[in-house]
Amino acid sequence: MSSAAADYALGSTSEVGRLRAVMLHRPGDELRRLTPRNNDQLLFDGLPWVDRAQEDHDAFAELLRSKGVDVFLLGDLLAETIEHSGAARIQGIAAAVSARRLGTHLADDLAGHLRGLPAAELAHVLTAGMTFDELPVTPAAASSSLVRRMHHGPEFAIEPLPNLLFTRDSSFWIGPRFAITSLALPARVRETSLTDLIYAHHPRFTGARRAYESQVAPVEGGDVLLLSPGVVAVGVGERTTPAGAEALARSLFDDGLAHTVLAVPIEQARAFMHLDTVCTMVDQDAVVMYPNIAESMSAFTLRHSDGAVSVTGSRPFVEAAADAMEIEKLRVIDTGLDPITAEREQWDDGNNTLALSPGVVVSYNRNVETNKRLRDSGIEVLEIEGRELGSGRGGPRCMSCPLARDEL
Numbered sequence: 001m002s003s004a005a006a007d008y009a010l011g012s013t014s015e016v017g018r019l020r021a022v023m024l025h026r027p028g029d030e031l032r033r034l035t036p037r038n039n040d041q042l043l044f045d046g047l048p049w050v051d052r053a054q055e056d057h058d059a060f061a062e063l064l065r066s067k068g069v070d071v072f073l074l075g076d077l078l079a080e081t082i083e084h085s086g087a088a089r090i091q092g093i094a095a096a097v098s099a100r101r102l103g104t105h106l107a108d109d110l111a112g113h114l115r116g117l118p119a120a121e122l123a124h125v126l127t128a129g130m131t132f133d134e135l136p137v138t139p140a141a142a143s144s145s146l147v148r149r150m151h152h153g154p155e156f157a158i159e160p161l162p163n164l165l166f167t168r169d170s171s172f173w174i175g176p177r178f179a180i181t182s183l184a185l186p187a188r189v190r191e192t193s194l195t196d197l198i199y200a201h202h203p204r205f206t207g208a209r210r211a212y213e214s215q216v217a218p219v220e221g222g223d224v225l226l227l228s229p230g231v232v233a234v235g236v237g238e239r240t241t242p243a244g245a246e247a248l249a250r251s252l253f254d255d256g257l258a259h260t261v262l263a264v265p266i267e268q269a270r271a272f273m274h275l276d277t278v279c280t281m282v283d284q285d286a287v288v289m290y291p292n293i294a295e296s297m298s299a300f301t302l303r304h305s306d307g308a309v310s311v312t313g314s315r316p317f318v319e320a321a322a323d324a325m326e327i328e329k330l331r332v333i334d335t336g337l338d339p340i341t342a343e344r345e346q347w348d349d350g351n352n353t354l355a356l357s358p359g360v361v362v363s364y365n366r367n368v369e370t371n372k373r374l375r376d377s378g379i380e381v382l383e384i385e386g387r388e389l390g391s392g393r394g395g396p397r398c399m400s401c402p403l404a405r406d407e408l
């Protein structure tokens, strides 16, 4: 980090360079907000047992630490940011307290209350949200707010953010810069207000510069794969839109952070919400890919030369990628699974690996067959328990935002 103690620089130019620092989010009370009535809208397929999810997540963090990775927790960074910066406090509150939902009277009241909270408590509210029952009791507000009278107690005055767990999506690093994404779905939009605060105001990130400032259209980090220095693949489907992919590409070109961007169409379906649910890199020249689509995956190639952007294709993804990466062949680990096992393990994030270095990946233990084939292909697979983490549909890659990787 920029601090004297760390011997690495912030940033990343690949998916597989040795991982030095990562941001995770330890799941907290925001998961306790999930009910059978709101879980669909909040993008969970079930109700995780939160204590166990925390245990599983602690073990994930511990595994990374044992491999020499510095682990930073989003909740801690957020509390420290608010502690450190009055401006961050104000911005965080402004993004969370909606006059559209609460009316100006109650919104002003609540914002005033939040301004006075200790940093850790405010960070908790910003992540776990707040129900009407939990609103501060001020005599004036209770008697004079129609909004308070008419909302049911368990409804949310501030929505919780259970998908913060998936730190991959709300920001990513490319080269020496960080990008704040632009999340597509209402349940997740506010997440970036928190990552934005952290990078803008936490002393650890002082001096770090932004990529992709415009944020005009949806781009989510789970769709962004750094195939090799200068070459980026962007999934386009349920989350990242064509406009988002094009805006990101042009911005990366303008900033000299990429010379080629591959836009990869993916099916607009829950199971494939991001490119990293079907394809992740496991080595400098190798990917693990959902076999049922490996053949058909294609890409448009956007290139930047002499100040102009050209779009060509589409053509098979693996060919377009190999050309852009200037390698003979992009190896696709042949998991050789029958279509049903493949579909089951894709759903359970078998293809969503997090590389710690070339040829060493973290994966959920339940994806027995995929992990076996990875090992047969010479990949070292470090397994974690995903029982209570998986119902949000995200694996080790989704749950991690690399802050620093060594250059290849």
Ligand SMILES: NC(=[NH2+])NCCC[C@H](N)C(=O)O
Residues within 6 Å of the ligand: 042, 043, 044, 163, 166, 168, 169, 188, 221, 222, 223, 273, 274, 276, 277, 392, 393, 394, 395, 397, 398
């Ligand atoms: N990079 C990823 N694949 N992230 C998974 C995100 C899962 C989350 N529940 C969502 O639907 O948004």
